[in-house]
């Protein structure tokens with residue numbers, strides 16, 4: 001699968017009929033990506049970590065950390081890793097013996113639960129580790145986006161509304177499909193931090209206000225581009 005970075009919505013995707021599957025703008029492999037300086041300017045500088053989330057997408061990583069930057073939201077997928085854990089296992093031979101015996105005489109099935117030999121074995125398991133950024137990483141955001149197709153960016157000015165429904169924030173964008181953000185840990189803190197960010201004057205600047213009330217119908221005009 002050949003993934004390209006869309007220069008309009010800042011998502012990686014496989015072109016569909018020459019267009020970005022997210023925002024439907026032209027996606028051409030022959031068009032060079034923006035210069036790191038220009039991309040870094042679009043992504044802004046790190047403001048804060050909002051929290052660990054799950055997002056609604058299938059082909060690319062859906063678990064990661066959401067960061068607020070001065071110009072939008074940056075999603076950084078968790079890093080896959082392996083670690084050794086002690087896992088309790090039963091004796092396969094003995095388990096099979098008990099299974100066959102319990103088919104003949106059902107009371108043995110209950111006895112087997114108490115007498116089955118168990119052992120603890122070290123096993124290599126796959127884990128995903130959140131990536132923590134510091135203020136020193138502010139100058140590397142463009143690098144993260146260009147090196148990892150799992151990273152995506154949502155410009156602040158492309159967000160029309162952010163409405164909370166129970167444990168999920170539904171982000172309506174001028175460019176791209178509805179984005180659903182669900183906290184993966186520290187749920188209470190995530191909701192609090194995200195609500196504070198949406199209301200923060202320094203984050204909103206001169207941009208039209210983000211609609212957060214589901215009953216409100218005051219839509220912000222659709223923008224033609226979100227650079």
Ligand SMILES: [Zn+2]
Pocket residue numbers: 006007008009010011020021022023024025
């Ligand atoms: Zn796009």
